[in-house]
Amino acid sequence: MKHDFRAQAPAELQDKEEFIWQSLMNAIVEHQLPPGSKLPEEALAEVFGVSRTGIRKVLTRLATVQMITMAPKRGAFVATPSVEESKSIFQTRSMIECANLVNVLDHLQPPHLVALEKLIRQEDEAHHIGDGAAAIRLSAAFHIQLQAISGNQVLTEMVTGLTQRSSLVIATWGAPWQRGCRCVDHDNLLELLRKKDLAPLTHAMQHHFEHIVSSLHFERSGEMVPDFARLFGTQGD
Missing domain, CATH: 1.10.10.10 (Winged helix-like DNA-binding domain superfamily/Winged helix DNA-binding domain)
Structure with missing residues (x-):
């Protein structure tokens, strides 16, 4: 009751x-x-x-x-979200998250990599069993925890809010099967984090967001x- x-x-x-x-x-x-x-x-x-x-x-x-x-x-x-707003959300995320990667690498420690890998595996399992809600939650958590490594709490809070709005964009314009990000993209980002190679990591993050936007259909329901x-x-x- x-x-x-x-x-x-x-x-x-x-x-x-x-x-x-x-x-x-x-x-x-x-x-x-x-x-x-x-x-x-x-x-x-x-x-x-x-x-x-x-x-x-x-x-x-x-x-x-x-x-x-x-x-x-x-x-x-x-x-x-409108088409313009949707594109702006991901453009803003790309700018903020890519710019902060240098600070992420400066603070990156092995336990951070272990935690991120665990999130990716959980996200992959959620996709496999068709748990869309969990896949969305874990996809956002990957990006938030990645940026939190830098120790910049204000930026992490901004990314958290943007991931929430990103979910609205995907719900509005994404395909019915689209839930969160592609796990293969997160796997690639994790591998580049291990190498601590800033330029390829930044490029991969930019491409990640570009792919998400390109996959949206911009058809209202x-x-x-x-x-x-x-x-x-x-x-x-």
Whole structure:
């Protein structure tokens, strides 16, 4: 049975709002809530057991990081990145992640390589068994952990936000089978990291992003209203 959080203390409500925010973010990033999905406050408030005010706070936060759009009289929808925005997201990622590789190599240690290789193997297994949500999550984790090696927390946070928006781009414009990045690309990047050869590594990273953009079809899909009870109905159990 779902718990009703509406009568709880402010601190508990804050924790619950954080939980709802993460639940919705995960569902969007992992393509369980596709671009264009309507996010009605009343339905979400009911399934999470909070007030509409609490849901509105969460939706406002998601809109601030451009994961959803909110319009007067229309409500909230999962964002649908335009063609120009989609290309700009990956262009920005390429510039930031490639420029930071020199700092990554300066701080790179053997345990970092072991951790990255583990992520690649997990990602490959997710693709093999058809677990699209896990493949998306692990693909993003590879890029985030790679950049985190540099020790630049601000840049790592920027890359984290961009990977979330990248998932929206792939959900909007990618082929139905497209989930995250190609594992073979990540394998290649890992091998070049081992060699600590900056120029080929940078070129491979640039090519990686160029390939992702070239694989996108830029064909819109229709809007839909998700089954929130199926997605989140057991969250408070």
